[in-house]
Amino acid sequence: MDFIGLSEGLQQLPAPLFYVGATVLLLVSLLILRVASNHMTFKAPPVYEPIPFVGGLIKFVQGPMRLMSDGYRSKGEVFTVPLAHKKMTFLLGPHVSAHFFKANDDEMSQQEVYEFNVPTFGKGVVFDVDHKVRAEQFQFFAAALKTAKLHTYVPYFVSEATEFFGKWDQQGVVELQTELSHLIILTASRTLMGREVRENMFRQVTDLYHDLDMGMLPISVMFPYLPIEAHRKRDRAREELSKIFAKVIQARKASGAQENDLLQHFIESRYRTVYNGRMTNEEEITGFLIATLFAGQHTSSITSSWTGYFMMTHKEKWMKPAIEEQKRLMREHGEELSVEVLNKMEVLHAIITEALRLFPPLIMLLRKAKTSFSVTTSKGQQYVVPKGHIIFASPAFSHRLAGVFERPDEFEPDRFQAPREEDKRRPFSFIGFGAGRHGCMGSNFAYLQIKTIWSVMLRNFDFEMVDPFPQAQYNSLVVGPGPCRVKYMRRKLKV
Template sequence: MRRTIFSTPRTPAAAPNLPPRLEGGLPLLGHALEFRTNPIRLMERARAHHGDLCTVAMPGTDAIVMTGAKAQEKFFRVSDDDVSQAEAYRLMTPIFGKGIAYDAPPPIMKEQLGFFHEALREARMRTYAQGFIDEAEDYFSTWDDVGVVDMYAVGNELTIYTSSRSLLGNEFRQQLSGEFAKLYTDMEGGLSALAFMAPYLPTPAFRKRDKARARMVELITKIVDDRRERGTVGDDMLQSLMDASYKDGRKLSEDEICGLLLTIMFAGHHTSGVTFSWTGILLAQHPEWVAELRAEQRALLGDRSELTLEDLRAMPKLDATIKEVLRMYPPIVVMMRKVVNDFSFGGYDIPHGSMIFASPTVSHYMPEVFPEPHKFDPTRFMAPHNADKKNPMAWIPFGAGRHRCMGIVFAQLQLRALWSHLLRNFDFETVEDSYEPDYTRLLVGPREPCRLRYRRRSHKRVIAAA
């Protein structure tokens, strides 16, 4: 691949030298229908025909598909002055709020995301870990000794509980998690292809979305007011945002606090739920690796009856398993930016007004980076291979560079806690003939039903250490 980066803007009269254009497409719609039904097939075909850079037609604009480690590095490191996440993700503004995350100027967005550093410090992570372990213990204690469950539904329900507890505290989790789950579902229902184009149309789904967000602000404001009135301090992400200030000294408003909580919620909840379900499916399909994971659990815990944060961090095989699941089935299959200033890369012009796409799924199946990419092989993420560290611009389920999702540690800790419990206590078998991704969802999980048959192994209780 040619890699020449030009900084000199082209003259207005010059026609842009676009990357080669993918054949096919429909008048006016271009490749939009295929992108909607199976974006991976479209982007893999673009790469197969034209390499790292390929132009595909979308309604009203062109999109440049950027695949391969070098092109993806450019995608993630291009200046915020030249590309806009806000323009690409306008559908999130009604949920997060005006001036929050993608809708904020880049320096403000950087400050806002920085507020979560306090929420992810060591003491809080210890509290979150205990919450994950307790939630797993409580949730799975209600299962019969044998049964069949839909893993997609289980993952989404369980991670609602863990998320509401970590975000808003255990009291909220116990009292209002049912309402929280419904509000989240109504807000998520506002994420659609239409929302990309016109997120403020008065449709029934968008009205439910807006009503749910307003109610969420009411609930969070009540908690904030109650804590301030009583002088109590929570040990959750809400408290971190209540304590935070911008560089100019201004405290966050309740609407900003709510918006940032929803930002981290949408970034983490559904992705964790999806990855939880794919982990169960892949382990049920590979019992030989389950034996390796159980041996790791026995060697680590022995006869101990409590699980600690340090234990969750000392499970390299389970950690590698989750990374391999994320390689094979990343919940976010395409990442987008809107080009606002012309730039050039690889000998081609990337003009303003166009979109640029990067795809974790396409990247994760490049055989030159991940040999035998269709094979489930967690050892590729263990020493000495360490595929994620050796290829930081190719293993990209959480993005890369300065925009890499800071919740990656939180998400992986949560999944290790939940699956550590399940490995010790349950056996799983497949039920469906096959398990395929459902590309009709914005966050891609397994197509339903995605049932597994389970059998309880033991009733030994493993609890969190204080």
């Protein structure tokens, strides 16, 4: 429509007709704009606000899964929850989460939303630095977790697991996650924190790490410096760990020892484009070690436990094939457990992945939108998420969506094997280790660690559940199973 021509034509009319014509033109213009706006994509996500101002906070503290479930049921895959002065937007499912995983740090930032980790990890590392420094620090982690390095870690996994299970009786009953948590702390102390910690300070460091861990609560996400006892113990533990690692680092540097562990790698790391190319300092190294331990310990111990519970619950269908796989590899390679042998365990790999799909330890991933961006739901609805919103993606919730995986609540490891390969149908369907630009760099480390542990267990023990299948503890920041005892009986696997 030629609005300029119409307006010029109106100006030639007598005054009464001019006003009538202008009014009609204005009404027509408003009608056209309204119709057009219904077809425009610049539409903010629907708002889910159970109780004005504080409703989101109450449900968030009670458990994010409840908040996501209620919001999804009410509003769908995309919705915004007002939280006091902040706006939280949830992107649930692969159709709406591509930008979350693909965007760079100038578009979707980690720093602001993960600042609650600073009291635990320490100042000057990871989420207490700008993205240029953080990118260099992440390169330190990436280099330490390359395949060549993993080859040096696996023998430590094997020796720690063999020694640990060698102390079990001929038969007995154990709380499985407690046992596996102890073992994984042992392997972590040797491969990550170093021989000195493993041999001389293991109990002291483990107790301090426990206090750090207990200081990471759901309320800590919103109020990391809240003056509560858990935070005070966290801060004291962080200070003591800093003193311990300073002494270990100084002693190792003075001795000139060259160890195959993450500590050695961090000691030798040097910045390339920031800080004038200096070496890492003691406080940074301590922060790197704590961050690595936090990233790996929970994922491995929790996923190892779920892996066992599922195999024991599906003995014929999944534990038996996992044992047969061990027999085949023992016929081919003897007792050897190397990177090459562990990588051939396709059945065990699928079981671990399915356990991680159903019960990922990290139920939420966070970013802050530095720019506005658009999303399109599986039903074709289009929304623009405004700049400044806190953005949530959820492995735990998205993995259970019927449109993403078939029979999503069922344990079916073959969904990750040919010909099903459901995780490959749409990008970002499986996000158990995150995805995209900030996918977990330690995923290979975790798989090798868990495969080693369960290889040693399957080769030496039979297992059966004593308690009912455990419930996930969704009221925790890192979600694991509730207490569950299993019975073990020692035996030697016959090949």
